[in-house]
Structure formats: C-alpha cells, structure tokens
Amino acid sequence: MSLSVKHLLGIKDLTPGDIDLILRTADQFKDVLQRPIKKVPTLRDTTIVNLFYENSTRTRISFELAEKRLSADTINFTASGSSVSKGETLIDTVNNILSMKVDMVVMRHSASGAPHFLAQHINAAIVNAGDGINEHPTQALLDAFSIRERLGSLAGKKVALLGDIMHSRVALSNIYLLTKMGAEVTVCGPPTLIPRHIEKLGVRVSYNVHETLAWCDVANVLRIQLERQNKPLFSTLREYSLYYGVNKTLLDSLDKEVVIMHPGPINRGVELNSDVADSKQSIILDQVQNGVAVRMAVLYLLAGKKEEALN
Amino acid sequence: MKSLFNQQQLQITIERLAHQLLENHVDFSATVLIGLQPRGIYLSDRIHHKLKTLLPAAQIPYGKLDITFYRDDFNTSGELHIAKETDINFSLENKKVVLVDDVLYTGRTIRAGLDALLDFGRPESVELLVLIDRRFSRELPIQPDYVGMTVDSVAAQKVRVLWQEKDEKDEVVMLD
Numbered sequence: 395m396s397l398s399v400k401h402l403l404g405i406k407d408l409t410p411g412d413i414d415l416i417l418r419t420a421d422q423f424k425d426v427l428q429r430p431i432k433k434v435p436t437l438r439d440t441t442i443v444n445l446f447y448e449n450s451t452r453t454r455i456s457f458e459l460a461e462k463r464l465s466a467d468t469i470n471f472t473a474s475g476s477s478v479s480k481g482e483t484l485i486d487t488v489n490n491i492l493s494m495k496v497d498m499v500v501m502r503h504s505a506s507g508a509p510h511f512l513a514q515h516i517n518a519a520i521v522n523a524g525d526g527i528n529e530h531p532t533q534a535l536l537d538a539f540s541i542r543e544r545l546g547s548l549a550g551k552k553v554a555l556l557g558d559i560m561h562s563r564v565a566l567s568n569i570y571l572l573t574k575m576g577a578e579v580t581v582c583g584p585p586t587l588i589p590r591h592i593e594k595l596g597v598r599v600s601y602n603v604h605e606t607l608a609w610c611d612v613a614n615v616l617r618i619q620l621e622r623q624n625k626p627l628f629s630t631l632r633e634y635s636l637y638y639g640v641n642k643t644l645l646d647s648l649d650k651e652v653v654i655m656h657p658g659p660i661n662r663g664v665e666l667n668s669d670v671a672d673s674k675q676s677i678i679l680d681q682v683q684n685g686v687a688v689r690m691a692v693l694y695l696l697a698g699k700k701e702e703a704l705n
Numbered sequence: 706m707k708s709l710f711n712q713q714q715l716q717i718t719i720e721r722l723a724h725q726l727l728e729n730h731v732d733f734s735a736t737v738l739i740g741l742q743p744r745g746i747y748l749s750d751r752i753h754h755k756l757k758t759l760l761p762a763a764q765i766p767y768g769k770l771d772i773t774f775y776r777d778d779f780n781t782s783g784e785l786h787i788a789k790e791t792d793i794n795f796s797l798e799n800k801k802v803v804l805v806d807d808v809l810y811t812g813r814t815i816r817a818g819l820d821a822l823l824d825f826g827r828p829e830s831v832e833l834l835v836l837i838d839r840r841f842s843r844e845l846p847i848q849p850d851y852v853g854m855t856v857d858s859v860a861a862q863k864v865r866v867l868w869q870e871k872d873e874k875d876e877v878v879m880l881d
C-alpha cells in the first residue's frame with residue numbers, strides 16, 4: 395500500500411484511501427510519541443529542508459519535530475535574512491539548496507500555487523505547509539485525526555467551519571477532506587467572508603452562528619486574517635466578535651456539547667473567547683499534539699516514494 | 706505445496722515450546738513475552754495462552770512489537786510497509802525478554818526487533834523463540850534459542866505458517 399501522489403500539494407489531489415492511510419499511519423506514530431524514547435530511525439538517510447517564506451510558529455515547529463522524531467536531517471530556511479531579499483528567484487533558491495543533496499522540501503509561501511509550481515521544476519518530494527489562500531493540507535489532516543480521535547470516525551459527522559472562510563486555506567483543505575470522507579460541512583460567517591458559489595464544493599452555507607452551532611458536532615473556529623484583507627470586510631473587530639464570536643454564553647444556550655477546534659493562532663476575544671478556548675470542550679491543544687504524528691505519517695509515506703519523485 | 710506440520714503437530718510443538726520456556730524461566734517473575742507483528746503474534750498468543758494454563762497464578766507481561774519503522778530496507782524494498790500496532794505497556798528495563806516470531810529466515814526482522822526493543826528500556830537479556838528456523842539462509846549472525854522445527858530450504862522456496870485465527874486452518878506449508 396502506498397499513497398497515490400508523489401507530493402502533498404493539497405487535499406484536493408488525495409483519494410479517500412490516501413487520507414485513510416495517512417490517518418492510520420499517524421495512529422502508530424502517535425503511539426511512538428507516547429514512548430519513553432520518542433524517536434524511530436526510519437528516515438535517517440533522508441534530508442529535509444523547511445522552506446518558510448511566511449511566518450509560522452506551530453507548523454514550522456511541528457514539522458521540525460516530526461522530522462527529528464523520524465531521525466531525518468533537517469535544515470531550516472526563512473525568507474527574512476536570506477538571499478531572497480537580494481532578488482533570488484524561488485526556483486534558484488530551491489535548486490541551490492537541493493544541489494546540496496536534499497531529498498524533501500516542506501514549503502510555506504504566501505503565493506497560492508507556489509508548491510505546485512515548484513513541483514514541476516525541481517527533483518524532490520514537496521509537502522505544502524500552506525500556500526496563500528489555497529490549501530494547508532497537513533492542518534486539515536490533523537484536524538481530521540483529532541475529530542476521529544474524539545468522535546470515533548468522520549463519516550456522517552457534522553462539522554462547522556466558522557469565520558473567515560474567504561482567506562482561510564485551512565477552510566478549503568478541511569472542506570475537501572471532510573467531504574471526501576463523508577462528513578457533512580457547513581461554512582458560517584459574515585457574507586463578505588464567504589466566497590460566492592462555495593456550495594459547489596458540497597457544503598451548506600449559513601450566516602447564523604447560533605443556528606450552525608446547534609446543528610454541528612464539531613465547530614472549527616477560524617482565525618480572522620486581517621493581514622490578508624486589503625479592504626475592510628466588516629466594520630470593527632468588536633462588531634465581528636458580537637455577531638460571529640464564539641463564547642461560553644452562546645455554547646451554554648445549546649442543549650449539547652459541541653467540540654471546539656481552532657487551527658491557531660487564536661485572536662482571543664475576537665473569533666473565540668478565552669472561556670471557550672481553555673474549556674474542556676476545546677481540543678485545540680490535542681490538535682497541536684496530533685500535528686506531529688500526522689506530519690510524521692505524511693513524511694514517512696512520501697519518503698517511501700522518494701525514488702519515484704526523483705524520476 | 707508441501708505440508709510440513711499439520712494441526713496436531715503444531716499444537717504439540719507449541720506445548721513443547723511453552724514447557725521449554727518454563728524450564729528456563731520457572732516462575733516468569735522477571736520474564737516478559739513479546740510477539741512480533743504481523744505474523745509472530747499468532748504464535749505468541751498461543752504460547753502466552755498455554756503458559757497461563759501452566760502457571761495460573763503468574764502474571765506474565767505480554768506485548769506486541771511492530772518493527773516497520775526500524776527496517777533496514779525502507780528505501781530499497783520498493784513496497785512500503787504499513788505499520789501495525791505496537792502494544793507494550795510496561796518497561797523492559799532489567800527484564801528477561803523472550804522475542805517470538807513465526808519464521809526465522811534472513812535474521813533482518815529480528816535485527817530490527819532488537820533495535821526497537823531497546824526503545825522500551827534495557828532488558829537484562831533477550832532470547833529468541835521461533836516456530837520455523839530456515840537454516841543456511843541467514844544474512845546476519847542471529848540464532849534462535851527455542852525452535853519448533855528446523856527446515857532446510859533454498860531461497861526460491863517459501864515457508865508459510867497458517868493460523869486458524871487468520872487463515873482458517875493451522876498448518877505449516879512449504880511453497881516451491
């Protein structure tokens with residue numbers, strides 16, 4: 395058994411079988427991470443570069459830890475302080491790094507499609523760690539892993555994606571993944587933050603947070619991405635919080651317990667209140683923990699196809 | 706296809722192996738049993754079960770070990786191996802470990818198994834129990850301590866142990 399793809403560019407390219415394989419492999423890596431020695435020698439012959447053209451805390455640390463737990467050699471690259479500021483192109487930068495015998499590239503970039511472009515021009519397996527407003531596949535995989543861990547399965551579960559759907563690569567990857575695995579998805583937020591025709595992807599659209607929370611088993615609350623809004627899409631953060639923020643009062647008004655997720659970083663008091671983020675309903679820190687196991691699974695399964703990616 | 710063991714012979718052999726273990730470990734106070742995934746666990750299940758009937762009072766720690774992430778042919782075998790469950794919920798520190806697998810062939814699985822074991826503590830000793838020892842085909846200096854049956858075979862032949870739980874009958878066969 396192996397993945398049907400040579401790179402992980404997006405959930406869009408994966409089959410349900412691929413997703414299932416990644417999640418089942420991650421189960422075994424999660425087990426490795428509970429042991430006294432949290433490391434296996436599997437990728438000791440593999441070198442991986444983490445290429446971050448955009449800021450990141452969780453994803454970068456999570457990938458680096460996953461690589462180290464697999465005994466891979468790692469190098470870290472951040473755009474600031476590199477020759478990118480001298481005008482070097484993306485392909486030149488990557489090919490220079492690869493000429494030093496690097497096998498895999500983990501890349502985050504602010505331009506949508508950057509890893510897809512790179513995949514056509516370089517000889518290495520590529521893992522997309524977030525590209526612009528397109529996809530963030532490993533985040534969707536770890537979200538799925540966490541839902542499955544809490545609720546037993548994905549099929550038939552009702553998942554709400556709340557907030558800034560327009561600019562969220564987490565939302566798009568989650569929509570692809572959850573619909574492929576048979577979950578029901580509703581996206582909810584102010585009309586200005588929900589792309590038109592999104593229901594074509596097989597999701598329901600709602601503009602009412604209370605109604606959506608009453609419907610769902612899991613609510614994945616997304617971050618308001620002010621840095622990607624070049625014109626204002628709602629009046630004030632306070633107004634947004636008032637109409638679309640998730641707080642304890644709102645959750646207490648429902649007669650059931652909704653599982654709360656957030657991909658981080660949280661804007662506390664905007665999309666999510668502290669009384670919810672730090673409550674027992676929230677599995678936000680489980681998500682972070684599961685991220686390492688899921689990324690280990692992705693790297694392991696892609697490294698097994700390394701030879702193919704090179705040809 | 707040639708049958709090497711039928712169900713009755715297999716059962717007798719498993720009983721003998723359990724008794725041999727008892728001979729060396731007496732009350733199993735510091736001994737643990739570890740079955741190797743994927744196919745060694747059917748044998749270790751049977752042996753563990755047999756030991757429990759022989760020593761009803763003893764608590765014999767029993768675990769399962771998957772060696773997928775420790776293989777030495779990760780990038781050369783072509784086929785990617787899918788990991789099975791590892792279930793060792795006790796420390797191996799200063800324990801006498803009996804490693805159990807169905808067929809000993811090149812010795813590479815056991816090599817990986819020894820590596821994996823060390824991640825759960827430093828055992829006092831490690832012994833190897835196998836149902837079938839395919840002599841003359843070793844690629845590493847690894848020998849079993851308890852053997853069900855020794856088989857002389859050429860590389861082109863395959864020895865397969867079939868289990869009721871998985872294959873709907875108990876039998877050891879050689880495929881040409």
